[in-house]
Amino acid sequence: MEPPKYDFQRIEREWQERWRRERLFATHQDPAAPKFYYLDMFPYPSGDLHMGHLRNYIIGDVLARFNVMRGHNVLHPMGWDAFGLPAENAAIERGVHPAQWTRQCIERMHEQMDSLGISYDWDREITACEPDYYRWTQWLFLQLYHAGLAHKKLAPVNWCPRCGTSLANEQVKDGGCERCETTVEKRNLEQWFFATTQYADRLLDGLVKLTEWPERVVTMQRNWIGRSEGFEFDLAIEGHAERICVFTTRVDTLYGITFMALAPEHPLVEVLLQGNEREEQIRAFCKAVIAQGEVARAAADTQRQGIFTGKYAIHPLTDERLPIWIADYVLMEYGTGAIMAVPAHDQRDLEFVRAHDLPVRVVIQPEGERLDAATMTTAYVEPGMQVNSAQFDGLPSTEAAERIADYMEQRGIGRRALNYRLRDWCISRQRYWGAPIPIVYCDACGIVPVPESDLPIELPLDVELRADRQSPLLFHHEFLHTTCPKCGGAARRETDTMDTFVCSSWYYLRFASPERDDVSFARDAVEYWLPVDKYVGGVEHAVMHLLYARFITKVLHDHGLLSFDEPFANLFTQGMLYKDGAKMSKSRGNVVTPDEICDRYGADTGRVFILFIGPPEQDAEWSDQQVEGAHRFLTRFWRLFTSNSAAFVPEWRAKLSDGSGDERLLALRRKTHQTMRGVTTDIERRMRLNTAVSKIMELVNEMQLFSRQMGNSEQAGAALSEAMECAVLLLSPFAPHLADELWRTIGKEGSTHSAEWPSFDAEIAKEEQITLVVQVNGKVRDRVMVAADATDDELRELALASERVRAHTAGKEIRKVIVVPGRLVNIVAN
Numbered sequence: 001m002e003p004p005k006y007d008f009q010r011i012e013r014e015w016q017e018r019w020r021r022e023r024l025f026a027t028h029q030d031p032a033a034p035k036f037y038y039l040d041m042f043p044y045p046s047g048d049l050h051m052g053h054l055r056n057y058i059i060g061d062v063l064a065r066f067n068v069m070r071g072h073n074v075l076h077p078m079g080w081d082a083f084g085l086p087a088e089n090a091a092i093e094r095g096v097h098p099a100q101w102t103r104q105c106i107e108r109m110h111e112q113m114d115s116l117g118i119s120y121d122w123d124r125e126i127t128a129c130e131p132d133y134y135r136w137t138q139w140l141f142l143q144l145y146h147a148g149l150a151h152k153k154l155a156p157v158n159w160c161p162r163c164g165t166s167l168a169n170e171q172v173k174d175g176g177c178e179r180c181e182t183t184v185e186k187r188n189l190e191q192w193f194f195a196t197t198q199y200a201d202r203l204l205d206g207l208v209k210l211t212e213w214p215e216r217v218v219t220m221q222r223n224w225i226g227r228s229e230g231f232e233f234d235l236a237i238e239g240h241a242e243r244i245c246v247f248t249t250r251v252d253t254l255y256g257i258t259f260m261a262l263a264p265e266h267p268l269v270e271v272l273l274q275g276n277e278r279e280e281q282i283r284a285f286c287k288a289v290i291a292q293g294e295v296a297r298a299a300a301d302t303q304r305q306g307i308f309t310g311k312y313a314i315h316p317l318t319d320e321r322l323p324i325w326i327a328d329y330v331l332m333e334y335g336t337g338a339i340m341a342v343p344a345h346d347q348r349d350l351e352f353v354r355a356h357d358l359p360v361r362v363v364i365q366p367e368g369e370r371l372d373a374a375t376m377t378t379a380y381v382e383p384g385m386q387v388n389s390a391q392f393d394g395l396p397s398t399e400a401a402e403r404i405a406d407y408m409e410q411r412g413i414g415r416r417a418l419n420y421r422l423r424d425w426c427i428s429r430q431r432y433w434g435a436p437i438p439i440v441y442c443d444a445c446g447i448v449p450v451p452e453s454d455l456p457i458e459l460p461l462d463v464e465l466r467a468d469r470q471s472p473l474l475f476h477h478e479f480l481h482t483t484c485p486k487c488g489g490a491a492r493r494e495t496d497t498m499d500t501f502v503c504s505s506w507y508y509l510r511f512a513s514p515e516r517d518d519v520s521f522a523r524d525a526v527e528y529w530l531p532v533d534k535y536v537g538g539v540e541h542a543v544m545h546l547l548y549a550r551f552i553t554k555v556l557h558d559h560g561l562l563s564f565d566e567p568f569a570n571l572f573t574q575g576m577l578y579k580d581g582a583k584m585s586k587s588r589g590n591v592v593t594p595d596e597i598c599d600r601y602g603a604d605t606g607r608v609f610i611l612f613i614g615p616p617e618q619d620a621e622w623s624d625q626q627v628e629g630a631h632r633f634l635t636r637f638w639r640l641f642t643s644n645s646a647a648f649v650p651e652w653r654a655k656l657s658d659g660s661g662d663e664r665l666l667a668l669r670r671k672t673h674q675t676m677r678g679v680t681t682d683i684e685r686r687m688r689l690n691t692a693v694s695k696i697m698e699l700v701n702e703m704q705l706f707s708r709q710m711g712n713s714e715q716a717g718a719a720l721s722e723a724m725e726c727a728v729l730l731l732s733p734f735a736p737h738l739a740d741e742l743w744r745t746i747g748k749e750g751s752t753h754s755a756e757w758p759s760f761d762a763e764i765a766k767e768e769q770i771t772l773v774v775q776v777n778g779k780v781r782d783r784v785m786v787a788a789d790a791t792d793d794e795l796r797e798l799a800l801a802s803e804r805v806r807a808h809t810a811g812k813e814i815r816k817v818i819v820v821p822g823r824l825v826n827i828v829a830n
Contacts, residue, residue: 003642006635008602012737015751016117024753025076025119029528033073037529038064039511041537041545042081042128042504045105046090049112050591051610051622052577052584058607059574059616059689060536061118065733066683068119069757075529076119077511079126080106083134084500085163088433089180092465098433099461102129112594116603117736119753124514128503134435135456136510136520137503140552141438145449149195149555150427152447156265156332157426159187164469165430166191171544175296186265186290186332192437192496193424196551200225200420202565203550212570214617220542226421231405232336233414235260235313238321242271244313247335247419251408252401255389256342256363257320258353260313261306261327263337264289269326272309282307282326289328297328304329304352316413317390327352335419344371347379363388364397425548427499432463432471434497442484442491451485457493471495504545505552508532508567527563535568538576546571572617572687577610579622592622604735605631611734612693634738637700637731641724641742644707648721648746655718665719668706669764672723675699676760679730689734696730703727721746726758773824774799776808792819799825 019025040060043053064076082102091098106127113120126133144150158167160177166189171178196203204225207218230249237244244260262268264286273279285307289297296302306327313322329348330339343349344362353360360373364384371380386392386400395403408414428437436457438450450457460479463472473479473495484491506520512529513522537545549567557565576583579590597606609630613620649655656669675695682692703723710716724746732739732752739752748755767788772795774782782804786795796817799805805827812829819825 003639006638008604008634008737009599011741012115012117012598012603015737015740016114019117019119019751019753022751023123024751025121026123027073027075027077027121029525030073031528033071035075035529036064036067036072036534037075037532038067038534039076039508039532039536040078041535041541042079042507043109044084044086045080045082045102045109046086047105047108047586048593049109050584050586050593051597051606052591054112054116054594054606055577055610055616055620056536056538056574057113057118058116058610059572060534061116061607062611062683062689062733063534064119065736065753066757068753069729069732069755070684071756075124075511076121077124077126077514078113078118078120078122079124079507079511080109080128081500081504081507082106082127082129083434083497083503085165085429085431085433087129088431088465089163091433092467092469097461097463098465099129115598116594116607119736124511126507126510126514128435128500128507129433129459131456131458132517133510134459134503137435137498137506138438138450138455138457139452139520140502140506141498142449142452142455143559144194144555145439147555147559149198150192151195152190152192154188154190155193155426156186157189157191159185159189161185162469163431166426166428175292183291189428191426191428192439192494193426193428194502194551196425196547197420197422199551199554200227200422201418202554203422203547206550206554206566209566210571213568214539214571214573217539217542217546217571217573220539221547224421224543224547228419228421230417230419231408231414232417232419233316233408235316235322235340237268237272237324238312238314240271240311242268244268244324244338245336246338246340247417248340250342250345250401251404252386252389252397253342253345253363254317254340254404255392256344256361257315257322257340258343258359258361259341260322260324261330261339261341261349261352262309262324263330263332264326264328265332266326266330266337268338269309272311272324276310278307278310282309286326289326292328297331302329304348304355306352306356316408323358325356333423334421343379344373344376345379345381347381350376350379361388425499425551427502428496429499430471430496431469432459432465432473432497434500435459435503436473436479437494437496437498439494440482440484440491441494442487442489444489445484445486445491448484448486448491454485459497471497473497501545501548505548506556508535508549509556509562523561530562531564531567531569534570534572536572536574539573574616575614575619577620577622581621584622597627601627601631602634602737604634604738608634608693608735611689614690616687616689633697633700634735636704637727637735638738638742640700640704640707641728641745644720644724645745645747647717648724649714649717650721650747652718652721652725655714656722664706664709665716668702668719668723670767671699671702672719672726673760673762673765674767675730676726676758677762677765680757680760683733693734696727696734699723699727699730728752729755729758770822772798774802774805775824775826776805777828777830778826781805781808788822792821795819795821795825799827 040057064074068074087102088098091101158172160167160182162180162182172184176183204227228249230247231251232247234243234245306325309324311324313324341349343353343360362371362373365387366384383397386395386397392400436459438457440448442448460476480493482491482493509521509526512525516522553567554565556562582588584591609627678695679692682688728739728742743752769785770788772784772786782802809829814829816828
């Protein structure tokens with residue numbers, strides 16, 4: 001009789017409804033159980049998801065389900081990073097309110113995640129744009145403000161003219177806005193900043209603790225923080241009281257300075273322009289350079305541009321007059337925004353002087369060579385011997401660097417210093433859809449923080465978004481005008497809103513106790529669940545979200561609110577999903593939606609395909625043929641079980657207790673226990689979910705073959721029953737709907753999610769024989785079957801006895817025999 005059809009739509013619909021009804025994925029603190037906090041990065045609710053987005057969530061669901069079955073108390077929550085420019089821009093384009101658009105997107109994404117059977121504890125759902133969440137984001141701002149870590153200052157900021165707002169440094173990609181790719185400009189604005197620079201050393205030093213983070217991400221953070229050890233000193237400006245502050249890592253080249261260069265954004269530019277006859281020309285140059293963007297200015301293949309200010313600085317050691325230029329390659333974001341130009345020993349400086357006919361002075365000569373300042377085209381940047389450096393001539397440059405630094409410090413000319421690439425985090429956004437900053441401005445009291453008891457400062461919803469993208473908060477009378485909490489007088493609210501990365505800098509804490517409305521997070525719950533055991537998301541967040549979250553965690557730790565200072569113990573960055581050779585993206589029109597997959601093949605097929613296509617940390621290419629292959633596998637799995645469910649022996653353990661049986665039976669049991677061992681290792685230790693699926697496929701093949709040949713013996717039925725029960729449990733994290741249906745088919749109660757993960761017997765899993773590869777001089781010459789527990793001497797003897805090996809070693813001297821136990825023997829002969 002034909003087995004019933006694999007009706008995946010019915011199966012998935014029924015089990016999803018049952019999981020919801022029974023609240024199967026709800027989490028509670030259980031001190032008696034080991035905890036496992038798995039977290040996907042906070043997603044933007046941006047509309048329909050595609051399978052590229054869902055790869056991340058499917059990977060995570062396997063780990064969450066696996067750990068539940070392993071006996072862990074698992075926290076697997078989901079929420080929404082619902083504020084920010086993407087939602088506001090999308091709402092403007094569609095002519096709807098951001099709140100309406102955001103809630104529509106959340107509802108849709110929630111529906112799509114459920115359709116794939118993701119085991120989220122929706123009781124803990126949080127949404128960043130709701131007052132019950134952003135109240136605590138505002139509370140966080142106040143903690144930093146009162147600690148002196150939040151401040152407002154006039155500063156050059158990155159400005160996106162299309163989005164109409166400032167951007168943090170980390171949100172500028174290749175000179176453009178990370179959201180809309182519009183070229184970013186520099187503007188001087190009063191902005192709110194978080195003092196991340198005060199934590200630069202802590203953030204850098206803490207990287208050594210992150211042993212379970214990808215080295216690539218650790219390196220990206222280390223480079224972004226960019227700590228440099230060097231020397232800082234000031235130069236007087238002829239005719240001005242102000243001085244130029246310079247940081248250098250090459251104090252040994254100090255005597256080689258031939259000019260000074262400022263970034264066009266440098267505050268001293270305005271000083272030097274006062275009464276300057278070339279003011280108009282210099283201003284035009286600065287404006288043109290700033291418009292180019294920092295990436296273009298710093299590019300190695302860019303011709304160096306500059307303009308002479310007509311002013312001079314005074315060399316602190318020689319009193320030489322040094323012309324002050326403004327140069328395009330000097331960036332305000334690096335060092336002090338001013339450089340001492342040493343063209344003989346810096347390639348950019350050398351290219352600049354060749355373009356502008358400025359002098360070159362060699363102060364370090366390589367041993368055995370003599371550099372010609374007039375003709376050199378490549379700067380010499382290696383160590384050498386000091387020349388043209390007064391009393392330091394003849395010293396090795398490394399020693400001269402220390403001597404010059406000592407000399408200058410003793411005379412109060414400068415100081416050894418550290419410099420960082422990291423800048424304070426600009427959190428101000430001149431847009432509507434964000435958490436209001438809890439600050440008011442009073443003519444009598446100045447800047448006044450809102451009392452915690454008055455939180456949340458609610459974002460008004462009765463606004464109309466403007467075509468010019470100005471924030472409607474500027475024109476909302478009830479929001480804008482308020483009372484000063486300090487003196488009771490008239491006051492005006494801050495109309496900037498917070499960068500959405502502030503919302504996501506602490507959400508992992510809120511998931512521990514989202515039901516609490518009296519605290520941002522319950523201390524006992526946070527101490528139980530945190531740090532996050534497994535955090536999964538894209539590598540693009542390496543120097544934004546991940547850095548900000550580490551900063552906020554350290555701040556809260558320092559204020560006694562957390563016992564730990566790193567939020568994420570283990571970080572995993574998944575690869576991208578490609579289709580037709582390009583990253584899956586709505587803008588490219590190459591997306592595959594979960595709706596399409598669920599309707600045609602089922603959610604479990606989509607899950608198995610996503611997990612099988614390759615290692616999860618690597619990019620993968622979508623394949624319709626492999627989707628069909630995944631569906632065929634699940635159909636075979638279904639048929640195997642439904643065809644043999646009547647023969648399932650619930651008490652199979654007792655039937656197999658004597659360990660007897662023919663070779664086919666023993667081979668199936670060996671394969672079953674090897675699969676349990678391999679799948680467990682692949683998930684728990686290796687994160688190789690693709691090979692775990694492959695191992696289950698191999699077991700199903702063995703089971704099908706065995707079921708056709710096993711006969712009617714009690715032992716054979718028990719062996720197949722063992723394989724069936726173990727296989728369905730192994731399948732559960734990957735294809736949970738089918739697993740639960742087949743669990744019921746073999747007479748089991750409840751869900752596999754609540755069942756215990758199968759454990760293997762190492763003795764049964766042990767291979768009786770293995771294939772040994774035999775090489776001669778590194779080339780494979782034979783393969784022989786050997787006992788799995790054969791000694792090295794036995795393997796050596798078997799290899800040398802091979803007729804094929806003897807044919808390739810005849811007449812040669814055996815120099816060495818290398819044995820790799822369990823794998824190969826390599827014979828070296830000549």
